[in-house]
Amino acid sequence: MFNFSEIPCIDNHCHPYLFEVDPQHYAPLESFVGFKDGSPESNAHRDHMLYNRWAIRELAKFLGVDPTAEAVAKARAAVGDEGAYVTRLFADEGIKGLVIDTGYPQPPVDMVEFRKRVPTTLFPVFRIEPLIKALLDERVAEFATFISRYDSAIRRALREEGFIAVKSIIAYRTGLEIKMEHESDAAGATGLAAALAKPTEMMASKPLRDHLLLRALRICREENVSFHVHTGIGDADIVLARCNPALLNETLKQPGYRDTKVVLIHCYPYVEEASWMAAALPNVWIDLSEGVPFALVATDRIFEKGLDLAPINRIFFGTDAFAAPEHTWLGAKLAKQSLARVLQSFHERGFIEGSEGYEIAEKILIGNARDMYLAG
Ligand SMILES: [Zn+2]
Incomplete structure (x- = not known):
């Protein structure tokens, strides 16, 4: 039987977090799905998820306590130095x-504080939607100004602010x-006017958002960095009918875009596509994040389908x-x-x-990330 426990890894997709360790409420037991209002009903909903039950057992082993949410949360609240605890936790895997x-x-989370609490190598990724929201909220109506600020903010993030994708x-x-009809500047300008005219109607901003995504793909090609795009399930806000990665196929095979390195994030449940x-x-x-670990029992299927x-x-x-x-x-x-x-x-x-097993696991767990983010 293969044993890959000693292979190091890089988490290809995650977010920063700051939280007070609360013996009554233990953050790692949260899934991205569910209702997080802390009410007895929402906690009961959470406690019926298999991921949650498994996470309690695994964390209880690590912390050396009984496998109950209360015991795990209490032990976690008592760990003391957060940075030292995370160092030990990360060394374990x-x-x-x-x-x-x-x-x-x-x-956004204060990254100086986050780095103190989570002392590991970070590869920050710059998300375009907060930038788009800021420009729209400011009601930047002149297309040339909008685009110049959009493009330069992305390039600055990549060249000067340490973002790697x-x-x-x-x-x-x-x-x-x-x-693709939203690619031209004329379509972008019309799209900006439509988005500003109907700020509360999300679909009114589609031509503009398509245009801006295509611009970002071209910038990534020029800057030789990867473009990450959310696909598959998310929290309840997702436009579920429009998150199948196969929908991107038309765009990503176009001559102007097939040289941009694109990472489809999550994919689940569309891993085959x-x-x-x-x-x-x-x-x-x-x-293959999110399905791993939260769709706990699907993990084997996710890796099988990914392969x-x-x-x-090409798998992270x-x-x-x-x-x-x-x-x-x-x-x-x-x-x-x-x-x-x-x-x-x-x-x-x-x-x-037999020898290929280790090679494949090593690439998926760390090698492909090293090649993508550390090479060149
Ligand atoms: Zn995410």
């Missing part, structure tokens, strides 16, 4: 770095079916950690165990050699 989407939460959550706004895109297009990578067609150098491990470092720790533990089962099965079926 060989977590070497976090690719971190600073666009959530809003308002650009991200969009257009799936949460107007969907992934980007219309995403795996096909990573195989069919020269510029597509897939990230359907996608080349092994990630977690979508959004509330606490334990999300990444739980995701890493789960991913290593799951990859061992999945690749063992491939080996037994004669699909891979």
